[in-house]
Amino acid sequence: MRSVLIDALEKQYEAEIASADAIIKMLLENSVAISDHVHHQKELDCQLHKIAAAEEKLQVLKDYEIPKGE
Numbered sequence: 001m002r003s004v005l006i007d008a009l010e011k012q013y014e015a016e017i018a019s020a021d022a023i024i025k026m027l028l029e030n031s032v033a034i035s036d037h038v039h040h041q042k043e044l045d046c047q048l049h050k051i052a053a054a055e056e057k058l059q060v061l062k063d064y065e066i067p068k069g070e
Helices: 002-029 040-063
Strands: none
16 A cells, blocks of 8 residues: 555656646747736746655655555
C-alpha cells in the first residue's frame, strides 16, 4: 500500500508540473487565449511557483529513498 501512495504522489506532482507548463506555454505563445484582465507577469510567476513546489516535492520523495517494493 505504501508504494501505491508514493506512486500516486509522484504522478500528482508530475501532473501539476505538466499543467503549469501548458499554461505558461499558452501565455507566452498565445496570450489572446487568456482574458484581458489577467496580469500576465503575475500569472507566469504563479505557474512557475507551482512547478517549483511540485519539483521540490518530487525531489524530497526521491531523497527519502523510499523502496518501491513495499
